[in-house]
Amino acid sequence: MKSIFNTLILFVFLVFLSACSPSGNLSIQDSWARPGFRGDNSAVYLTIKNLTDQHDGLIGATCDVAGGAEIHLSKMDSSGTMTMERQDLVEVSASEVVQLAPGGLHIMLINLSKDLKIGDTFPITLEFQRAGDITVDVEVKQGN
Ligand SMILES: [Cu+2]
Numbered sequence: 001m002k003s004i005f006n007t008l009i010l011f012v013f014l015v016f017l018s019a020c021s022p023s024g025n026l027s028i029q030d031s032w033a034r035p036g037f038r039g040d041n042s043a044v045y046l047t048i049k050n051l052t053d054q055h056d057g058l059i060g061a062t063c064d065v066a067g068g069a070e071i072h073l074s075k076m077d078s079s080g081t082m083t084m085e086r087q088d089l090v091e092v093s094a095s096e097v098v099q100l101a102p103g104g105l106h107i108m109l110i111n112l113s114k115d116l117k118i119g120d121t122f123p124i125t126l127e128f129q130r131a132g133d134i135t136v137d138v139e140v141k142q143g144n
Contacts, residue, residue, distance in 0.1 A: 025051055026050055026051070026128060028046055028048055028049075028136045031046035032143070033116060034141075034143050035117055036109070039112060040112055043072075045101050045143075046136070048090075050094060050095060053094045057090060057128065057129040057130075058092060059129055060126075060127040061124055063109055063123075064123070065112060066110055066112050067112075068109075069109055069124065070108045071088075071106075071108075107126075116140045
């Protein structure tokens with residue numbers, strides 16, 4: 001009888017462990033956007049930490065405060081001009097940290113539906129191949 005009880009305790013413990021398992025997830029940190037006026041564009045920057053052991057990829061974004069949200073990569077072309085290229089996929093390998101930062105990757109907010117003022121916050125939803133949709137709050141800050 002005692003061993004059945006012990007088995008039961010072990011079982012409950014294992015269920016508890018798996019429910020609360022710190023096996024890692026995909027975490028979005030330090031999200032911020034540049035201020036902008038209604039009708040203009042802005043850009044969102046953030047850090048993606050893939051704390052899982054599986055490959056993932058950012059494939060899109062949606063945002064209520066803009067007509068469109070696209071993943072862009074800023075690049076210097078051969079004549080020294082900064083250009084932006086739309087990206088269909090940003091790979092985030094297992095245990096990798098990917099930064100969307102000024103001068104590189106960003107999420108372009110196209111045709112803002114309202115003014116974005118310093119101190120404002122708004123939600124953005126990021127779409128990942130494996131993790132699905134993740135919504136985070138973005139703070140409007142003066143960038144450098
Ligand atoms: Cu852009």
